[in-house]
Amino acid sequence: MQGFFDTKIEFLKGVGPQKAALLNKELNIFTYGDLIQHYPFRYEDRTKFYPINELNGSMPYVQIKGRVRHIEAAGPPRKRRLKAYLRDESGEIELVWFKGIQWVLKKLQPGVEYMVFGKPTMFGSKLNIAHPEIELLTNNNDGISYLHPVYNTTERLKQKYLDSKAISKLQRVLLQLSESRIKETLPQNLQSEYRLLSKKEALFNVHFPENADALQKALFRLKFEELFYVQLRLLKLKLARIDKFKGKPLQDTSALTRFYNEHLPFDLTSAQKRVIKEIYHDMKSGQQMNRLLQGDVGSGKTIVAFICMLLAVGSGCQAVMMAPTEILASQHYQGLQEYADKMEITIALLTGSTKKSERKIIHSYLKSGDLNIIVGTHALLEDIVQFKELGLAIVDEQHRFGVAQRSRLWQKNKDFYPHVLVMTATPIPRTLAMTLYGDLDVSVIDELPAGRKPIKTVHRYDANRLKVNGFMKEQIAEGRQVYVVYPLIEESEKLDLKHLMDGYESICRSFPDVPVSIVHGKMKPDAKDYEMQRFVKGETKIMVATTVIEVGVNVPNASVMVIENAERFGLAQLHQLRGRVGRGADQSYCILMSSYKLSKEARIRIDTMVKTNNGFEIADTDLQLRGPGDLMGTQQSGVLDLLIADLGKDGKILQAARSAALAILNDDPELERPENRNVRAQVESMRKTVVNWSRIS
Numbered sequence: 001m002q003g004f005f006d007t008k009i010e011f012l013k014g015v016g017p018q019k020a021a022l023l024n025k026e027l028n029i030f031t032y033g034d035l036i037q038h039y040p041f042r043y044e045d046r047t048k049f050y051p052i053n054e055l056n057g058s059m060p061y062v063q064i065k066g067r068v069r070h071i072e073a074a075g076p077p078r079k080r081r082l083k084a085y086l087r088d089e090s091g092e093i094e095l096v097w098f099k100g101i102q103w104v105l106k107k108l109q110p111g112v113e114y115m116v117f118g119k120p121t122m123f124g125s126k127l128n129i130a131h132p133e134i135e136l137l138t139n140n141n142d143g144i145s146y147l148h149p150v151y152n153t154t155e156r157l158k159q160k161y162l163d164s165k166a167i168s169k170l171q172r173v174l175l176q177l178s179e180s181r182i183k184e185t186l187p188q189n190l191q192s193e194y195r196l197l198s199k200k201e202a203l204f205n206v207h208f209p210e211n212a213d214a215l216q217k218a219l220f221r222l223k224f225e226e227l228f229y230v231q232l233r234l235l236k237l238k239l240a241r242i243d244k245f246k247g248k249p250l251q252d253t254s255a256l257t258r259f260y261n262e263h264l265p266f267d268l269t270s271a272q273k274r275v276i277k278e279i280y281h282d283m284k285s286g287q288q289m290n291r292l293l294q295g296d297v298g299s300g301k302t303i304v305a306f307i308c309m310l311l312a313v314g315s316g317c318q319a320v321m322m323a324p325t326e327i328l329a330s331q332h333y334q335g336l337q338e339y340a341d342k343m344e345i346t347i348a349l350l351t352g353s354t355k356k357s358e359r360k361i362i363h364s365y366l367k368s369g370d371l372n373i374i375v376g377t378h379a380l381l382e383d384i385v386q387f388k389e390l391g392l393a394i395v396d397e398q399h400r401f402g403v404a405q406r407s408r409l410w411q412k413n414k415d416f417y418p419h420v421l422v423m424t425a426t427p428i429p430r431t432l433a434m435t436l437y438g439d440l441d442v443s444v445i446d447e448l449p450a451g452r453k454p455i456k457t458v459h460r461y462d463a464n465r466l467k468v469n470g471f472m473k474e475q476i477a478e479g480r481q482v483y484v485v486y487p488l489i490e491e492s493e494k495l496d497l498k499h500l501m502d503g504y505e506s507i508c509r510s511f512p513d514v515p516v517s518i519v520h521g522k523m524k525p526d527a528k529d530y531e532m533q534r535f536v537k538g539e540t541k542i543m544v545a546t547t548v549i550e551v552g553v554n555v556p557n558a559s560v561m562v563i564e565n566a567e568r569f570g571l572a573q574l575h576q577l578r579g580r581v582g583r584g585a586d587q588s589y590c591i592l593m594s595s596y597k598l599s600k601e602a603r604i605r606i607d608t609m610v611k612t613n614n615g616f617e618i619a620d621t622d623l624q625l626r627g628p629g630d631l632m633g634t635q636q637s638g639v640l641d642l643l644i645a646d647l648g649k650d651g652k653i654l655q656a657a658r659s660a661a662l663a664i665l666n667d668d669p670e671l672e673r674p675e676n677r678n679v680r681a682q683v684e685s686m687r688k689t690v691v692n693w694s695r696i697s
């Protein structure tokens, strides 16, 4: 859409400079193209007229038709209102206006038939419709069926007469003007294969649907196109990267064999084996690996990471693992160190709190190659951190790192890019992963180690605290440990900290003989570490904490997770927190505490947690509840810029669009064939990128 659709919006009939300035500011509409892509966000069904006696106050907007029996003004001058009584064969209803009375008086006449659209509301014991839309019922519109588009607008626009109806009028003007200029943007074969409407038909029907079927087809076509181009760009980038960045082939598996024969602590699950195979295949291939490893909480990612590091180290390279927090980095370090020691592989931890002298040694050993594995936080990104030869970079919880930050890790090698494995313990719904990480290959550990008992989750109101305390006592008496987690968010930090401290004191009072640890983000790293370690070693039995323990903490003896104010946590967080228990052989429990007052969404979240332990199922519910915008990690990705598709709902269309994009690129990687000319033009003209492409470069 170049040329005509780049025309400034102020030149459209009915807009002008003032309204244009408002449209720019309020809705980001600058050009004809922007307006035509300002799609309705819902449609009102005006295909049906309700009989008046079937209306009730809980109905949404409805359409009725009838004759005006009587019109009257009521109330004192300053509180004047206008009432009209509309009657059909079934009954009568009151229509009422508090504003614009003169205008309505001019428009309404007794005895005349009208179409009326509005929301019925109970007012006292009577039903009425306040400020309905009214239109004369003529032969033209009697019985017409149409779906009425509703556009996003803002209060400021409405004040300047740019309400949804006015925007709809502008769309009509624009569509008439552009009729002969709307070019097809998808190739013919795709249109026939997926039975897609033409671009022109789709645009007309999305703004002015002929009927429900045409609307569905229009929506499908436009969503398909949007997702198709997102996927095409991602897949093209992936191809370009494969072409450009050669990876060093890492092929020496002797360390792996020795580890398997002598030190493997348990049988790997078949999911772990499959994933290791996929990763080994990439690292041996000579092409740079770029893979996302998704694994539910507790699915055993650490050993997979170590086994992958073995291939790098065994082949004479180094490996790095970067985590977003110190706690997480040191947990990984401890987990990996256990295996590394057995294999006589050198490993160190580098974080913000590593002492200067130690830091210096680490830097020099990394450069000389004496250090095989380094685990750390963003302290690893400093320029002074140089490797002899970095073969594998593992990034845990990638969304917590900025784009530029991460790529600094890759650039530490001169001759080749290291293989990259991005690990996430927050399951991402497939649809979202395909867009957020559509350029990466994906491996999933979708199986928990054998013998794990599913965590039992219950919901308890605050009033039942005594019982909950009793249960904690029983578990502690059996030798188990307990987490009690409090929410802490920036906006209410002070109050939250107070709740945490109050909670801590009340636990110390209720459990006088039990040693208790406390950890929160405001503590100095040393103190935090000290308290953590006491809990890890089993010296303390209860850990009162904020969500700093959310990821990665591994204390298999802890079997109870009590989450205070559970209604304040998001689903992904609740699932992560629950994942801190159920890591050993004992039966584990998660107790979600809340007050009686729960919003509808909070109730769904809590019910979902009680119902399932499956992270992918939970992630799907989360996506449905909140849309992709709020999900962890999507904020910076740009997936929000989708204009019409909804990743929460359009999974099937996304799947189809991705297959279509793959098929085209398989056949014609450079999009050189004549039939793909418009696809190529479209890709090249996509200035406003839908996904943050820089993430990959």
Ligand SMILES: Nc1ncnc2c1ncn2[C@@H]1O[C@H](COP(=O)(O)OP(=O)(O)OP(=O)(O)O)[C@@H](O)[C@H]1O
Pocket: 266, 267, 268, 269, 272, 295, 296, 297, 298, 299, 300, 301, 302, 303, 335, 425, 449, 450, 551, 552, 553, 554, 556, 579, 583
């Ligand atoms: N195949 C297996 N059989 C038995 N135990 C296993 C297996 N794989 C891992 N484990 C154990 O399961 C526990 C959890 O593993 P790990 O810490 O690697 O999980 P994770 O995937 O990193 O989870 P999280 O993201 O929640 O930290 C550890 O105690 C680990 O030793």
